[in-house]
Amino acid sequence: MSDRFDLVVVGAGFAGLVCARVAAERGLSVAVIERKQEPGLQLHTTGIVVKEAAEELQIPRQFTRAVPGIRLYTPRLRQIDLESPGYYFLATDTAGVLRWLSGEAERAGASLIYGVAFESARLEAGGIILDSPALHARYLVGADGARSAVARCFGLGVNRRMLVGVESEYVGVADIDPDRLHCFLDTDLSPGYLGWAVPGVGVTQIGLAGRLGAKPSADGLAEKLASVFDFSRARLVERRSGPIPVGGRVQPVATENVLLLGDAAGLVSPLTAGGIHPAFRYGRRAGELIAAHLRHGGPDPGSILAREYPGYRWKSLLRHALDCDPPNWLYDWTLGLPPMRALAQLIYFHHEGLKSRAGWRALLRGR
Ligand SMILES: Cc1cc2nc3c(=O)[nH]c(=O)nc-3n(C[C@H](O)[C@H](O)[C@H](O)COP(=O)(O)OP(=O)(O)OC[C@H]3O[C@@H](n4cnc5c(N)ncnc54)[C@H](O)[C@@H]3O)c2cc1C
Structure with a gap:
């Protein structure tokens, strides 16, 4: 394998793999470096894909299960069902989706290098020199998540406001309506966000998130859910956790020949904490723009995406409201x-x- 590429993408997550695939399909030589040993290991997401994201990418059906509606629970467990005609969410076998995306990028011609972490790089005439692994890139994309090493290395914007999410995966949970994402509002348990129970692909995912520093109470949620679902035959199969950047787009998102993408760029809804749709959408857009720039002298991808990335102004305002920890009685009183x-x-x-x-x-x- 040559050590010279048109594009090197750091991070084989949702954003990096879509970007790599699209750029390779358009004729660029592409390498992806990923610190995990294999695709789909050590997940840190629930992996719910909204309808718009599902339409962007035809994920094979065996990795998904459609869930048409939401059930919101007030702190005192009053239930409110929400749905919209034609709308759905996809619960996913996220490890399967990442393995599939990885295979798609490889089939398009990208070289995927697992088990290698990006450490440092520098801009030199004609491109970017990565020190370890020793690679040369005409263009570098940092799709390396909420705590991006690429952002730090090139003095780009970093995420400062975070939620922290924790999730447990069970088999054998009974009495859970499979057609709902179950969302639990309770400021005492998940300050700044909510708890969830997702009837997923062969498992039930139960988790919650809260502001970094105001630890969410996984035990408290488990205790509460025991009165809603039947855990008598449930078995824990996996646990995961991770940061969710909710401060909106970082500034700056790009410098000469370097661009941030996905969580690294702060492309996560500050309100719903969903980041998979923007990862797909702007991953594709970045792949197209970088290919047009390097192959045909198209405009600078960083300047274009700095304008196109969402600003999340309204959602950030509502995030401030959630960060004020609305008291539980207010949720109970107003939600219906x-x-x-x-x-x-x-x-x-x-x-x-x-x-x-x-x-x-x-x-x-x-x-
Ligand atoms: C508990 C939890 C639940 C969530 N649930 C949902 C949900 O249901 N729906 C939704 O839309 N969003 C959800 N999110 C947010 C969503 O997971 C992220 O927005 C999404 O994963 C962003 O994709 P990404 O490709 O930008 O980054 P990531 O998925 O974080 O991928 C980054 C990749 O870069 C790799 N990497 C990091 N540093 C380096 C390095 N130095 N060198 C090489 N590789 C590196 C990482 O190993 C990783 O594979 C959740 C987040 C959490 C924490």
Whole structure:
């Protein structure tokens, strides 16, 4: 294998693999370096894919299960069902999805180098020199997650506001409605976010997230859920955890011949904490722009994406509200009211979220 590439992508996650695949399909020589030993190991995500992301990438059916609606639970466990005609979420066998994405990138011609961590690199005339592994790239993409080493190395923006999420995976949980994502609002257990139970692909995923420093209570959630679902035959099969950047897009996201992507760029909804859709969407866009730039002298990808990446202004405002830890009585009191129900509907089901006109119309009508 040559040590010279048009594009080196650091991180074989959702964003990096989509970017690598698209750039390789467009004729670039591409390498992906990933510190994990294999695709799909040591996951740190629930892996729920929203409908728009599912439409972006045709994930093979064996790795997914469609879930049409959401059940929100107030702190006192009052239930509110939300759905929208034609909308769905995909619960995923996330390890399977990452193995599939990795295979797709390889089939497109990218070289995937697992078990190697990016440490440092420098810009020199004609490209980027990576020290370890020793590679030369005309262009470098940092898709290496919330605590990006590429961002630090090139003095780019870093994520400062984080949630921390923890999740346990079980087999044998009974009495859980398989057609709902079950979401539990409880400021005492998950300050700044919520808890969830996802009837996934052959397993049930139970987790919660909270502000970094205000530790979410996994034991408290388990105790609470024991009164909602039947755990009498449940067996724990895996645990995971990880940071979720919710401070919005970092600044700057690019410098000469270097671009941040996915969590590294802060492309995660500050409100829902979903980052897989932006990882797919901008991974594809970055692959296209870098190929057009390197092959045909197209415009600088970093300048274009700095304008195109979402700013999450409205969602960041609502994130501030959540960070004030709304008291549990407020959730219990307001969540069943039509305007709150409509707001939840807007957040979860409208493609453009808070920018959706149809969603706001419904909200103002209190539906
Ligand atoms: C508990 C939890 C649950 C979540 N649930 C959801 C959900 O259901 N739906 C959703 O949309 N989002 C969810 N998210 C957020 C979502 O997982 C991320 O937004 C998404 O994974 C971002 O993809 P990415 O490719 O940018 O980064 P990552 O998935 O973090 O991938 C980065 C890759 O870079 C590698 N890497 C890091 N440093 C180096 C290095 N120095 N050298 C080489 N490789 C390196 C990592 O090993 C990793 O493979 C969740 C997050 C957490 C923590």
